[in-house]
Amino acid sequence: MANRQRGYVPIEIGGDTYQLRYDFNALAQLDQRLGQSFFKVLSEGNIGFHVIREALVAGLANPANGRGVATKALQHLEVAKVDYYIDKIFEGLEAAGLIKPKDAEGEDYTGGNDEGEA
Numbered sequence: 001m002a003n004r005q006r007g008y009v010p011i012e013i014g015g016d017t018y019q020l021r022y023d024f025n026a027l028a029q030l031d032q033r034l035g036q037s038f039f040k041v042l043s044e045g046n047i048g049f050h051v052i053r054e055a056l057v058a059g060l061a062n063p064a065n066g067r068g069v070a071t072k073a074l075q076h077l078e079v080a081k082v083d084y085y086i087d088k089i090f091e092g093l094e095a096a097g098l099i100k101p102k103d104a105e106g107e108d109y110t111g112g113n114d115e116g117e118a
Contacts, residue, residue, distance in 0.1 A: 007096040008064055011056075011088045014076025018069060020059035020092040027098075030058035052082065055089045 008019045030038045033054045041051055053074065060070040077085070094101040 007092070008062075009088060009092045009095050011060075011085075011092075013056075013073045016073070016076075018060055018073055019062060019064035020056070020088060021062040021064065022059050022092050022096040022098060023062070026058040026061060029061070030054055033058070047086065049079075049082070052085055052089070053077065056085060059089065059092050 007021045007023065009021070010017050011020050012018075027038060034041060034051065038051075038055065041047065056077070057070045057074065060073055090099065093099045
C-alpha cells in the first residue's frame with residue numbers, strides 16, 4: 001500500500017508491485033547518472049528511454065523495496081507501458097513535494113484557483 005505522506009508511490013512492473021520514492025539521495029544519484037540535472041532534462045523535454053530507466057532505478061532504490069530490487073524490476077520493463085512509467089515517475093515527484101499536483105481541471109491541490117481572489 002502506498003504511503004504518499006512519506007513519498008512512497010506503488011508501481012507495478014512485471015506483475016510485481018514496488019514502491020517508488022524520490023528523496024534527496026535518489027535525486028542526487030539520478031543527476032549523477034544522467035550527468036546533468038534531472039529537472040533540466042524534464043524542462044527540455046528530453047525524456048528518452050534512458051532517462052525513464054534511470055529515474056526508475058533511482059526511485060526504486062529505497063528501504064521499502066530492499067536491496068537489488070531495481071535490477072530485478074528493470075528486466076521486466078515493457079515498451080508498451082512507457083506512458084504508465086512516466087506517469088508513475090511524476091506521481092512520485094508529486095508525492096515527494098517536488099512538483100505541485102494538478103487535478104483534471106488544472107487547479108492546484110488546494111482545490112481552488114487564484115481567479116477573483118484578493
